[in-house]
Amino acid sequence: MTLARAALLALPLLVAACSSSSHVSTPTIQAARNFHVAGFEPAHPVHPGKSTTLAFTIDQPSGEPLTRYRRGPGPHTGIHLIIVRDDLGFIIHHHPPVPADGHVSDRVVFPAPGPYHVLVDVYPAGISQQPNFQLFENVNVAGAYKPQSLPPFKPTVDVGGYRITMHGKPKLRAVQSAFLPVTVTDASGRPATFRVWFGALAHAIFFRKGSLSYFHTHVCGANTPACAGIFGNTRISGHSSSPGKLNVGVLLPQSGTWRLFLQFKVGGKVLTAPFTLNVR
Numbered sequence: 001m002t003l004a005r006a007a008l009l010a011l012p013l014l015v016a017a018c019s020s021s022s023h024v025s026t027p028t029i030q031a032a033r034n035f036h037v038a039g040f041e042p043a044h045p046v047h048p049g050k051s052t053t054l055a056f057t058i059d060q061p062s063g064e065p066l067t068r069y070r071r072g073p074g075p076h077t078g079i080h081l082i083i084v085r086d087d088l089g090f091i092i093h094h095h096p097p098v099p100a101d102g103h104v105s106d107r108v109v110f111p112a113p114g115p116y117h118v119l120v121d122v123y124p125a126g127i128s129q130q131p132n133f134q135l136f137e138n139v140n141v142a143g144a145y146k147p148q149s150l151p152p153f154k155p156t157v158d159v160g161g162y163r164i165t166m167h168g169k170p171k172l173r174a175v176q177s178a179f180l181p182v183t184v185t186d187a188s189g190r191p192a193t194f195r196v197w198f199g200a201l202a203h204a205i206f207f208r209k210g211s212l213s214y215f216h217t218h219v220c221g222a223n224t225p226a227c228a229g230i231f232g233n234t235r236i237s238g239h240s241s242s243p244g245k246l247n248v249g250v251l252l253p254q255s256g257t258w259r260l261f262l263q264f265k266v267g268g269k270v271l272t273a274p275f276t277l278n279v280r
């Protein structure tokens with residue numbers, strides 16, 4: 001493994017501690033070095049707009065497939081598949097079920113041509129020193145690809161008939177926790193009612209432009225057991241106690257330009273609101 005690759009691996013693991021519900025102050029990169037993705041499909045370029053089988057097994061250091069995953073309520077279980085195009089123009093977020101033999105198979109529609117970064121966030125059972133870790137794959141989607149540059153920060157995003165507004169321009173600094181106040185209203189201006197989706201009221205997924213470093217927090221409510229996560233000694237999961245309001249916790253490890261994909265379920269559908277954030 002090259003040094004750069006090792007550093008890349010270490011960063012997502014460091015921040016991954018946030019998405020754990022246990023107390024983590026000394027993250028380790030050991031597990032990611034020893035576990036790996038086996039038999040990944042698709043092995044060849046695929047076509048945009050077509051349902052594609054994405055399949056793999058996580059192999060343990062012993063060479064045996066990992067078959068025991070954390071289960072139960074809350075978002076910190078099983079396998080999370082988070083796929084972004086390298087320019088952060090698209091995101092796909094699935095929690096595919098893991099069958100008894102550990103062989104995961106999912107159907108994915110890649111929306112447009114280009115290179116995609118496939119992040120597998122793994123929550124194994126019975127590894128107390130490390131609640132989760134990430135592994136990576138790539139998929140090439142055939143066709144003409146021109147990377148899109150990220151738009152500057154905009155406080156308001158309209159998606160799926162809803163309006164998502166971030167209040168106050170965020171002043172973010174690397175390795176400093178902060179909360180971003182967000183409101184969501186429907187077409188008539190009424191506060192949206194959030195439904196629990198993958199164990200949380202909202203998922204805040206952050207990727208850094210260029211390096212694709214990753215960070216993930218949740219917004220929890222009264223009806224989301226095991227949702228909160230702790231990073232070091234800092235509780236950074238957000239909370240929502242009234243309709244239409246989300247307080248999004250953030251703690252980014254590096255300066256740079258980040259894309260936040262804020263995802264939640266309202267009116268029977270999952271919406272994704274992207275925001276560009278600058279971190280000093």
Ligand SMILES: [Cu+2]
Pocket residue numbers: 075198200203204216217218
């Ligand atoms: Cu999540």
